[in-house]
Amino acid sequence: MEIYEHKAQYYETDQMKVVHHSNYIRWFEECRIEMMERGGLGYEKMEEEGIICPVVSVNCRYETMTKFGEVVQIIPTVEKFNGIRLVISYEVREKETKELRCTGESSHCFLDEKGRPVNLRKASPGFYTMFSELAKKHFQSAENTGSIFRE
Amino acid sequence: MEIYEHKAQYYETDQMKVVHHSNYIRWFEECRIEMMERGGLGYEKMEEEGIICPVVSVNCRYETMTKFGEVVQIIPTVEKFNGIRLVISYEVREKETKELRCTGESSHCFLDEKGRPVNLRKASPGFYTMFSELAKKHFQSAENTGSIFRE
Amino acid sequence: MEIYEHKAQYYETDQMKVVHHSNYIRWFEECRIEMMERGGLGYEKMEEEGIICPVVSVNCRYETMTKFGEVVQIIPTVEKFNGIRLVISYEVREKETKELRCTGESSHCFLDEKGRPVNLRKASPGFYTMFSELAKKHFQSAENTGSIFRE
Amino acid sequence: MEIYEHKAQYYETDQMKVVHHSNYIRWFEECRIEMMERGGLGYEKMEEEGIICPVVSVNCRYETMTKFGEVVQIIPTVEKFNGIRLVISYEVREKETKELRCTGESSHCFLDEKGRPVNLRKASPGFYTMFSELAKKHFQSAENTGSIFRE
Numbered sequence: 363m364e365i366y367e368h369k370a371q372y373y374e375t376d377q378m379k380v381v382h383h384s385n386y387i388r389w390f391e392e393c394r395i396e397m398m399e400r401g402g403l404g405y406e407k408m409e410e411e412g413i414i415c416p417v418v419s420v421n422c423r424y425e426t427m428t429k430f431g432e433v434v435q436i437i438p439t440v441e442k443f444n445g446i447r448l449v450i451s452y453e454v455r456e457k458e459t460k461e462l463r464c465t466g467e468s469s470h471c472f473l474d475e476k477g478r479p480v481n482l483r484k485a486s487p488g489f490y491t492m493f494s495e496l497a498k499k500h501f502q503s504a505e506n507t508g509s510i511f512r513e
Numbered sequence: 514m515e516i517y518e519h520k521a522q523y524y525e526t527d528q529m530k531v532v533h534h535s536n537y538i539r540w541f542e543e544c545r546i547e548m549m550e551r552g553g554l555g556y557e558k559m560e561e562e563g564i565i566c567p568v569v570s571v572n573c574r575y576e577t578m579t580k581f582g583e584v585v586q587i588i589p590t591v592e593k594f595n596g597i598r599l600v601i602s603y604e605v606r607e608k609e610t611k612e613l614r615c616t617g618e619s620s621h622c623f624l625d626e627k628g629r630p631v632n633l634r635k636a637s638p639g640f641y642t643m644f645s646e647l648a649k650k651h652f653q654s655a656e657n658t659g660s661i662f663r664e
Numbered sequence: 665m666e667i668y669e670h671k672a673q674y675y676e677t678d679q680m681k682v683v684h685h686s687n688y689i690r691w692f693e694e695c696r697i698e699m700m701e702r703g704g705l706g707y708e709k710m711e712e713e714g715i716i717c718p719v720v721s722v723n724c725r726y727e728t729m730t731k732f733g734e735v736v737q738i739i740p741t742v743e744k745f746n747g748i749r750l751v752i753s754y755e756v757r758e759k760e761t762k763e764l765r766c767t768g769e770s771s772h773c774f775l776d777e778k779g780r781p782v783n784l785r786k787a788s789p790g791f792y793t794m795f796s797e798l799a800k801k802h803f804q805s806a807e808n809t810g811s812i813f814r815e
Numbered sequence: 816m817e818i819y820e821h822k823a824q825y826y827e828t829d830q831m832k833v834v835h836h837s838n839y840i841r842w843f844e845e846c847r848i849e850m851m852e853r854g855g856l857g858y859e860k861m862e863e864e865g866i867i868c869p870v871v872s873v874n875c876r877y878e879t880m881t882k883f884g885e886v887v888q889i890i891p892t893v894e895k896f897n898g899i900r901l902v903i904s905y906e907v908r909e910k911e912t913k914e915l916r917c918t919g920e921s922s923h924c925f926l927d928e929k930g931r932p933v934n935l936r937k938a939s940p941g942f943y944t945m946f947s948e949l950a951k952k953h954f955q956s957a958e959n960t961g962s963i964f965r966e
Contacts, residue, residue, distance in 0.1 A: 372848060372858070373533050373841045377526040377581060377711075383719040384524060384689040388826045391686070395825060395884075405825070406884050409679075417685040421723035430528060431848075431859050523697060523707070524690045528862075534870040535844070538837040539675045546674060546733075556674065557733050560830075568836040572874035582697075582708050675835050679828040679883060686826060732830060 365435045366393045367457065370428050380427035386464055387420055390452050393436040394468065397450075401492045411486050412475045415448070422466035426456075433457040440496040445483040447471060448493060516586045517544045518608065521579050531578035537615055538571055541603050544587040545619065548601075552643045562637050563626045566599070573617035577607075584608040591647040596634040598622060599644060667737045668695045669759065672730050682729035688766055689722055692754050695738040696770065699752075703794045713788050714777045717750070724768035728758075735759040742798040747785040749773060750795060818888045819846045820910065823881050833880035839917055840873055843905050846889040847921065850903075854945045864939050865928045868901070875919035879909075886910040893949040898936040900924060901946060 368389050376382040395405050408415060428434060434454050442449035448470040454463040474480050482490040519540050527533040546556045559566060579585060585605050593600035599621040605614040625631050633641040670691050678684040697707050710717060730736060736756050744751035750772040756765040776782050784792040821842050829835040848858045861868060881887060887907050895902040901923040907916040927933050935943040 371841070371845055372527060373535060373844055375528040376523060377528065377530040378716055378718065379528040382524050383722065384686050384693075387686040387689055388824070391826055392824055404884060414680055416680065416729070417726060419723065419725045420685065421721065423721045424719055427718070431857060522690070522694055524693055529867055529869065534873065535837050535840040538840055539673070542675055542837075543673055555733060565831055567831065567880070568877060570874065570876040571836065572872065574872040575870060578869070582706060674829060675837060677830040678825060679830065679832040681830040684826050 365437065366396050367433050367435055368392060369433050370430055372430055375430050378427075380429055383422070383424060386422050386424070386454065386466065389434070389436060389454065390420070390422075390438075390450075390466055390468055393438050393452060394450055397438045397496070398492070401496055403489055403492050408486065408489055411489075413480060413482075413486055413489075414473050415470050416473065417468050418447075418471050419469045420466065422464050424464045425462045426464075428454075428456065428463050434463055440493060440499075441467070443493045443497040445481040445490055446479065516588065517547050518584050518586055519543060521581055521583050521585065523581055526581050529578075531580055534573070534575060537573050537575070537605065537617065540585070540587060540605065541571070541573075541589075541601075541617055541619055544589050544603060545601055548589045548647070549643070552647055554640055554643050559637065559640055562640075564631060564633075564637055564640075565624050566621050567624060568619050569598075569622050570620045571617065573615050575615045576613045577615075579605075579607065579614050585614055590651050591644060592618070592651065594644045594648040596632040596641055597630065667739065668698050669735050669737055670694060671735045672732055674732055677732050680729075682731055685724070685726060688724050688726070688756065688768065691736070691738060691756065692722070692724075692740075692752075692768055692770055695740050695754060696752055699740045699798070700794070703798055705791055705794050710788065710791055713791075715782060715784075715788055715791075716775050717772050718775065719770050720749075720773050721771045722768065724766050726766045727764045728766075730756075730758065730765050736765055741802050742795060743769070743802065745795045745799040747774075747783040747792055748781065818890065819849050820886050820888055821845060823883055823885050823887065825883055828883050831880075833882055836875070836877060839875050839877070839907065839919065842887070842889060842907065843873070843875075843891075843903075843919055843921055846891050846905060847903055850891045850949070851945070854949055856942055856945050861939070861942055864942075866933060866935075866939055866942075867926050868923050869926065870921050871900075871924050872922045873919065875917050877917045878915045879917075881907075881909065881916050887916055888913075892953050893946060894920070894953065896946045896950040898934040898943055899932065 370381050374381045374385045398405050405415070433456070435457050437453045439451045440448070441451050449467065451465065451467045453465050455461060456463055472480050472482050472485065474485065482493065521532050525532045525536045549556050556566070584607070586608050588604045590602045591599070592602050600618060602616065602618045604616050606612060607614060623631050623633050623636065625636065633644065672683050676683045676687045700707050707717070735758070737759050739755045741753045742750070743753050751769060753767065753769045755767050757763060758765055774782050774784050774787065776787065784795065823834050827834045827838045851858050858868070886909070888910050890906045892904045893901070894904050902920060903923075904918065904920045906918050908914060909916060925933050925935055925938065927938065935946065
C-alpha cells in the first residue's frame with residue numbers, strides 16, 4: 363500500500379522560508395480524505411448521504427520545518443471510533459530522510475443535514491463498517507503497523 | 514466614505530518575503546463584497562435569493578510588492594453592468610505612500626440555483642438597481658471619482 | 665482598549681458553508697501579531713533583530729461554526745512566558761451574540777538566525793519586557809480580565 | 816511524458832460548493848514549478864543562484880467549475896521567452912471528461928537579490944537554455960503539441 367504524499371508548494375511557504383504552520387492542518391485533511399477513499403468510501407459519498415463530519419478539535423506538535431519542494435509522507439491512524447466520535451492521529455515525515463516534521467490529531471463527530479449528531483452505526487452502516495475496520499487494523503497490531511498507509 | 518483597507522498578514526507572505534500574488538485575487542473579492550455591503554445589499558442576500566455571482570475571468574498586473582504588516586487601500590470601480598454581466602476594476606495602493614501595488618479586473622455573471630444565467634433586472638430588481646447606481650457613479654464623474662470608496 | 669476583530673471572508677468558507685477549520689489557526693496568528701503591535705513591538709521588529717518565533721504546537725477546540733460575513737472577536741491571553749517559551753490562549757466569539765466559536769492555544773519558542781533557541785531575556789530585552797508585561801496582566805487579575813484586548 | 820495533475824482538495828472549495836477561483840492561480844504556480852523541475856532545473860535552484868522570478872501579471876478565464884475530489888490536468892506552454900520576460904499559458908481540464916475548466920496566462924520577469932531586473936542569458940545560462948528549449952518546443956510544433964507535458 364502506498365503512503366500518502368504531499369509536495370510542499372511555494373504558495374504554502376511564508377517569509378520564514380518554510381511551510382506556514384497552518385498548512386499541516388490542511389494536509390491532515392488531505393490525508394484523512396485519501397484514507398477514506400482508499401478504505402472504499404470517499405468523503406463526498408458521506409455528504410451525498412446527507413452526513414457531514416466536522417472537526418471538533420485539532421492539535422499539532424511541530425518538530426522540524428518543511429522547505430519548499432520537499433515531499434512529506436503522512437501516516438494516519440484511526441485511534442478511536444465508536445460511531446459517534448472519530449479520532450485520527452497523523453505522523454508527518456520528510457520522504458528522503460524520514461525526519462519527523464510533526465505529529466497531530468483530529469477529532470470528529472457526525473451531523474445530519476439539520477446539524478444534529480448522528481451515530482454512524484444507524485445513520486450509515488457502510489461508513490460505520492469502514493471506520494470500524496480502519497480502527498481494528500490499528501488495535502490488532504501490537505507493533506502499531508495497522509494503518510492502511512503502512513506497508 | 515471610507516476606503517476599503519486590508520492589512521497584509523504573515524500567513525499571506527511567501528518565501529520571497531512579500532505577499533504571495535494569489536492573495537490579491539482574494540483581496541479583490543473582499544473589496545467587492547464590502548462594496549456590495551456598503552451599497553446596501555450584501556452578497557449573502559444574493560445567495561439567499563438563490564442567485565450566485567461567479568467569477569468569469571480575472572486579471573491582475575503587479576506593480577510593486579506588499580510586505581507583511583503593510584496596509585493596502587483598495588478602490589473598486591464598477592466598469593460595466595447590464596444585468597447579465599458585471600465588470601469591476603480594482604486599484605491597490607499602500608496606505609502610507611500611496612504607491613501602486615497592483616491593478617486588476619474581475620468579470621462576473623449571475624446564475625440561478627440550477628446554474629442557468631439570469632438577468633438581474635428580472636431576477637433581482639434590488640441588486641439590479643444597486644449595481645446600476647454603482648456603475649452610474651463611475652460614469653457620472655469625468656474625473657473618475659465615482660467609486661463609493663472614494664471620498 | 666479595542667477587541668481584535670476579523671470578518672469571515674467568502675474565500676475562507678468551504679462547501680460545508682462555514683469557515684474552514686484551518687482558518688482559525690490563521691486568525692490566532694493575526695490576533696497574536698496584533699497583540700504584539702498594540703503591546704508596542706510588532707513582530708516585524710523581532711525579525712529585524714534576527715529572531716523568529718515559530719509555533720511549537722497549536723490546538724483548537726471548535727464549539728460552533730462561523731458563517732460568511734460574520735465578525736468574530738478574538739481575545740488572546742499570555743498564559744506563560746519565561747523568555748524561552750511563550751504560551752498564548754485564544755477565545756473566539758461571534759460579535760453580535762457573543763456565542764463561543766472556539767478556544768485554542770499556541771506555544772512558541774524563539775530562535776536566532778542559525779535556528780538556535782535563544783532566551784529573550786538576553787537576546788532581546790525589549791521583547792522580554794513586553795511579553796512579561798502581557799503575562800503579568802493576566803496573572804494580576806483574579807477575574808482574568810488581564811488581556812490587553814479586554815476592556 | 817506525464818501530464819501535471821492536481822486533485823481538488825476540500826479546503827480549496829468555498830460555499831458555492833466548487834473550488835474557489837483564486838486556487839487556479841496557485842495551481843498555475845504548482846504546474847509552472849513542476850515544468851521547471853521536469854525541464855531539469857527546479858525553481859529552488861534559481862533562488863539558490865540569487866535570482867527570483869516574480870509574477871508580473873496573471874489572468875484566468877473560467878469556463879466550468881471544479882468539484883471537490885475531481886482531478887484536473889494542467890498543460891503549461893512557454894509562449895514567450897527572451898531572457899528578460901517569460902510568458903506561460905495554462906490549460907486546465909477535468910481528467911475524466913477532458914472538459915475545459917479554465918485557461919490562463921502568467922507573465923514573469925527575473926530579479927537579482929537587490930530587486931534589479933536581470934537578463935537570464937547572462938545571469939544564468941543554465942536557466943536561459945532551459946526556458947529557450949521549452950519555448951522552442953512550442954514553436955517547432957505547428958500542431959501546438961510542444962509542451963513537455965503533452966504525450
